[in-house]
Amino acid sequence: MHHSARGRHGDSRRRIAVEAARLIADQGMRDYHAAKLKAASRLGFSPDADLPRNAEIESALREHQRLFQAQTQTAILARLRSAAQEAMRFFHQLEPRLVGAVLEGTADEHSAICLHLFADDVATVIALLAERGIPYQLHDRRIRLDAVTDTRLPALEFTAGTNTIDVTVFPRDGLRQAPLDRITERPMRRASIDAVSQLQDPSPDA
Known part of the structure; x- marks a missing residue:
C-alpha cells in the first residue's frame, strides 16, 4: 500500500514535469514555477500538489526537445x-x-x-x-x-x-x-x- 502510494506520487510528479516541459518548449514559458502550476492545473492536480523540482523539469525539457524538436x-x-x-x-x-x-x-x-x-x-x-x-x-x-x-x-x-x-x-x-x-x-x-x-x-x- 505504501509502495503504491509512493508510485502514484512519483507518477504525478513525472506527468506534471512532462506537461511543464511541453509548455516551456511550445509556448515559450520561462518561469519554471509558473509552468509547474499551469501544468498541474491542466492535469487536474491541486495547486498544493507535490510539484517536480526544477531539475526534473529540465530533464523532461531535454527529452521533449530530443523527441519532438531534434x-x-x-x-x-x-x-x-x-x-x-x-x-x-x-x-x-x-x-x-x-x-x-x-x-x-x-x-x-x-x-x-x-x-x-x-x-x-x-x-x-x-x-x-x-x-x-x-x-x-x-x-x-x-x-x-x-x-x-x-x-x-x-x-x-x-x-x-x-x-x-x-x-x-x-x-x-x-x-x-x-x-x-x-x-x-x-x-x-x-x-x-x-x-x-x-x-x-x-x-x-x-
Whole structure:
C-alpha cells in the first residue's frame, strides 16, 4: 500500500514535469514555477500538489526537445551560440561569460542570450550601448550568491537582430564566484568566448 502510494506520487510528479516541459518548449514559458502550476492545473492536480523540482523539469525539457524538436532545436541553438559570440566580442573588455539555456543546450526560438558582465559600474555597460545607439531596458535582478546570501544586481535587456540579449552586471570580483543556478541549485556554469567557440566547433581531439 505504501509502495503504491509512493508510485502514484512519483507518477504525478513525472506527468506534471512532462506537461511543464511541453509548455516551456511550445509556448515559450520561462518561469519554471509558473509552468509547474499551469501544468498541474491542466492535469487536474491541486495547486498544493507535490510539484517536480526544477531539475526534473529540465530533464523532461531535454527529452521533449530530443523527441519532438531534434532538427529544428539543434539549428536554433547553433544560431544562438553564434550570436552569443558576437555579443561577447562586443563586450570583450568586460570579460563576458555565457550562461543559461544557450550554454546548457536547452535554448529554443523563445530564448534570450544571457551573459554575465563584470564592471565596477553599470554606467560602463550603458556607455557601450549608447555609443552604438542601442536602446535597452534597465532593471535589477535577484541573484543567489549561495544558500543563505541574496543580492540584487543591475541587468539590461536589448535586441540585436532577431535576438534578445540579457546581461547581468556583476562587480569585477564577481568573476571569482558564480551565483547559484535556479535549476541545479549549484554554482552556475559560465563559459568564456573561447569555450563557446569550442561548443560550436569542437576540435577533432575533443
